[in-house]
Amino acid sequence: MIRAENLVKRFGEFRALDDVSLEIEEGSIYGLVGSNGAGKSTLMRCVAGIYEPEEGHLSVGGEPVYENPAVKAGVVLVADEPWFIPQSTLAAMKKFYKRFYPQFDEEIYTELAEAFSLPEKKKIGTFSKGMKRQAAFMLAMAARPQVVMLDECFDGLDPVKRQIVRKVICDAVAERKMTAVISSHNLKELDEICDTVGILHKGRLLYSKDLDSLKGEVHKVQAVFMQEVDRAELEKVLPVMAMEVRGKFFTLIVRGSLEEIQAKLAPFNPAAVEAMPLTLEEVFLYEMEVMGYDANVLFHD
Secondary structure, three states: OEEEEEEEEEEOOEEEEEEEEEEEOOOOEEEEEOOOOOOHHHHHHHHOOOOOOOEEEEEEOOEEOOOOHHHHOOEEEEOOOOOOOOOOEHHHHHHHHHHHOOOOOHHHHHHHHHHHOOOOOOEHHHOOHHHHHHHHHHHHHHOOOOEEEEEOOOOOOOHHHHHHHHHHHHHHHHHHOOEEEEEEOOHHHHHOOOOEEEEEEOOEEEEEEEHHHHHHHEEEEEEEOOOOOOHHHHHHHOOEEEEEEEOOEEEEEEEOOHHHHHHHHHHHOOOEEEEEOOOHHHHHHHHHHHOOOOHHHHHOO
């Protein structure tokens, strides 16, 4: 659905996107993670056809996006700071959207207006930050886009509203194969909804991986050894990403299947081996450290 090849976007001498290549499948939810200034918003604006990359190729559904009204009619961006017509109400914005998006769905609009309890005739300029995000999301989803891009869409929303947003996105993906791209610096939020996550840092895509396969490739295990065990010997037989030793207790972050890890630990005669829960943030933290990056810089502002 979305294909980017060697994208470069400059602002003066600054490279906001630096040789970015990625492919996002139709009907998937792709998470973009990175700190402020990583290039997330710039990439989304390129996909939306707002910015034209200086180098590389970008297509949606096999067609170029920039200055292509037919493609742009199926792509909606909800920016970090949503744009509305000055002094407008939701009712006025609905009319505006209906002019540009022929598939605009009144039923979706009404359902979300009720779910978010947003006043239709009150000026949007008086809304709180969270209400503005809800309004922008509501209009975007009512437009029934083929591709929706949500820049920090959960920021400023309470837990109930976050759950509504997640459900609406997942329903649209399941029912009509909408493609969603969601940016955040919070990996936990992306873990709850995304199929695939990519990490942007200083305009470069460092990593892009399917979450199910990623979680199956890295495991956290705690092993108890009654006899002395040499750390170096463990590292010879196991692809250890991190290790913490406290007396007889060894906590290991290891690449590979759980069955393989247990089999390779067996010759060391552990008294016990237990698999421990591993969050997406922990997985990426260790993956990035192996690659030589500081995860605190990548994932936090």
